[in-house]
Amino acid sequence: MRTQRNLSKILGLLGLLILLVSCQQKKEKPLEEIVENQLPPIDLVAHGKYMVDVLGCADCHTPKKMTDMGPVLDMEKYLMGYDSSQEMPPVPENVPIGPWVLFKGDLTAAVGPWGNLLLG
Numbered sequence: 001m002r003t004q005r006n007l008s009k010i011l012g013l014l015g016l017l018i019l020l021v022s023c024q025q026k027k028e029k030p031l032e033e034i035v036e037n038q039l040p041p042i043d044l045v046a047h048g049k050y051m052v053d054v055l056g057c058a059d060c061h062t063p064k065k066m067t068d069m070g071p072v073l074d075m076e077k078y079l080m081g082y083d084s085s086q087e088m089p090p091v092p093e094n095v096p097i098g099p100w101v102l103f104k105g106d107l108t109a110a111v112g113p114w115g116n117l118l119l120g
């Protein structure tokens with residue numbers, strides 16, 4: 001009789017312990033909800049422009065025009081790459097093909113270890 005009472009006390013305590021532990025567990029939020037709440041909404045197009053500007057892509061992929069201040073990006077040809085209305089500059093014959101990259105003055109064309117004239 002006494003053993004039975006002790007056993008029911010133990011089981012009661014065990015049940016209470018399980019209840020306490022299960023109440024303590026936090027419910028995990030789905031990842032989408034966490035990400036949505038932590039990141040400010042961004043304009044993807046504006047962010048892409050920012051990335052291209054910050055990484056200097058236009059420095060090589062936009063033809064330049066000469067001004068009193070020196071060469072500047074020709075914004076009418078922004079990111080057009082090499083201006084194909086212009087004749088390609090000849091590859092100098094005295095430049096060996098090797099671990100070099102040789103750029104045209106406005107950086108929109110280059111010859112390098114790949115051995116061809118490539119347009120940026």
Ligand code: HEC
Nearest residue numbers: 051052055056057058059060061107109110114118119120
């Ligand atoms: C230092 C000059 C330079 C800068 C700066 C530069 N590029 Fe380039 N890019 C080149 C050259 C030269 C090539 C062609 C070489 C090749 O294809 O191996 C090229 C090729 C590419 C091509 C492949 C074009 C094609 O028709 O296959 C892409 C796309 C490109 N660049 C994107 C970018 C982006 C985006 C950035 C900015 C993060 C950038 N480039 C910055 C010089 C540059």
